Amino acid sequence: AVFGGARRDEERARAKERVYSHRDAFGQWDPKTQRPELWGIYNGRHKPGEHFRIFPISNWTELDIWQFVADYNIDLPSIYYAHRRQVFRRDNMWMAVSPFLQPEEGETVSEELVRFRTVGDATCTAAIESSAVSINQVIAETSVARITERGATRADDRISEAGMEDRKRTGYF
Structure with missing residues (x-):
């Protein structure tokens, strides 16, 4: 996982970003593959080669x-x-x-x-x-x-x- 400091309030495209932001084997982001994050529960499962970018302050302003x-x-x-x-x-x-x-x-x-x-x-x-x-x-x-x-x-x-x-x-x- 890679940690970042992006926040959802910064830009419309980031509003779709998750705290655990899934990336495919090529490092690309697809809004359709993002997982729900209900009640602060995060799904970190991934296939070989895939990874996550983690944005712990995503909900901050x-x-x-x-x-x-x-x-x-x-x-x-x-x-x-x-x-x-x-x-x-x-x-x-x-x-x-x-x-x-x-x-x-x-x-x-x-x-x-x-x-x-x-x-x-x-x-x-x-x-x-x-x-x-x-x-x-x-x-x-x-x-x-x-x-x-x-x-x-x-x-x-x-x-x-x-x-x-x-x-x-x-x-x-």
Whole structure:
């Protein structure tokens, strides 16, 4: 089994994901082969070559994560808190200037107060405008957010409605 940190609230395709997420012998995910998980009972049986990806925080929300971080006083990298950063607008999102991502013609770099709600591939993960510099400020900000962190910050999810599900079926996740 492989353990992951995906949550069902992040994206529609992940709502179909199970805590025990069955993969076939090729590592591919098929929503039709996912098993019911009633009353917290998980079926880990599989054929030779098949495996599971386990998502123990699947039922948590972004707010649950932040409250856990606060409750256990967990130190996080500063990227999760507001800081001034060189960014540019692309598809109505703040993309960070990096060696992996540069502005294209017509995109202007500016220094903005931003934070990252999720951390991933720098070429497709955007920052959000924020002044939250502490866990409690992030919790307050997250509690009134109207869009999930993926919806607000993932450029690759805007490719198509089924973009994430397509990538899951090919074994990307």
